[in-house]
Amino acid sequence: MISIKNLTIRFQDELVIDELSFEIKAGSKSCFTGPSGSGKSTLINSILGFVSPQKGEISVDGVLLNRHSIREIRSNTAYLPQALNLPLDTVKELIYYPFEFKRNKANKPKEKEVLELMKIFGLEENLIDKSLGEISGGQKQRFALISCVLQKKPLLILDEPTSALDNISVDRIISYLFEKKDLTLLSASHHDDWIKHCNFLVSMNSIPNKSN
């Protein structure tokens, strides 16, 4: 599904990723681990084409990531960023925002579908009518995750998806996501339980980087 070969990323004089290589199979649940600043988010950003590597190759589903393929690759991903400071006002806006895009319109979920997933993720029904200012960071994170999951894309990319969640919520999400056999999950996380459940780990250390 995802193949990284000799990836090297440098910001000015700082070497962030050095000759990193690995392959993630379709359907696997993978996690990039390592201390802050070790390049986890940079690696995700490079797979999404937001950061250009100095050296190396990235392929997604057998397609080499380049200027011709980037739009096709992005159209098959759902992405949850680490920072959720999106200028949106309500919970519904957060859930439905990606469904305004032509690519996702056909998958726009009915409210029933959203409510079912909210229940699974431990969110009360009445929260759907709230503004984002009225809910907690953890609730916001789960709503953003719901929006990603409902897009039903083959590749789900989550950058620190559990950073604002308690352990019960993390368990609920793990039980739901990790059961989906067809879903390829690519994540960056510090959370022990999350990491334990992943079947492919890429350990990012401070330079020199090594992949396991």
Next chain:
Amino acid sequence: MQSAADISWLDLAVGYIILIIPILVFRYYKTGLIKDTLISVGRMTVQLLLVGLYLEFIFKLNNPLINIFWVMIMIVISSFTIIKRSELSIRMYFFSVVFALSASIIIIDAFFLGVVIRLNNIFDARYLVPITGMLLGNCLQNNIIALNSYYSKLAKEQVLYRFSLANGATRAEALLPFMRDALKKSFNPTIANIAVLGLISLPGMMTGQILGGSNPVVAIKYQIMIMITIFVAGIITVVLTINTANKYVFDEFDNLKNAGTNR
């Protein structure tokens, strides 16, 4: 109808004395704006005096080629001002702004002077130069606000932009909230201004025409058309500038160039 009473050069000099009020206010609040104010007023005076002399000259000549050349100079100066005030790169934005302003001016001048006023010669200096100047002045204001809002918000809110792209949005879809916001910020004041015209503000052109001896009804008709055309010219300029500039300011992966370290 009588034309306006002349202001003697001495009286004009006396008129400058009233500037003491803003200067004292700026001084009291330590705004650091006194120097800018004096430079601006100085520039305005010199520019208007030169333009006065120049207009007298080109009105007498009334040569279409010279008039068009003068309009082109106005467009180039406006473009530099827009880009500088929006704190953008001349190299990346100059073509887009010149193109957008030129297209907007050609469309609106042709419509206003050719279709509405039905001039035999739309290059007549007495119409072409002041109308174009008025259009450009307003386009300048709209474009500065819109470009400032659009590109600064885009640079600041990379999370939203990337979130959209990585969830399947095309570049145009991912940029939609930024365009929406730029149009609102830029044209809300214009729309509000149109609504209160005549009640609160008496526009400069109308006042000028009345003082110059025109019939008030004629002055009002011109003013209505001016308000409509500056609004339309502003919209055309903003949309064309941003859409043209977007062809140059993104890299092949749809990332905004110079948008920080890209981590």
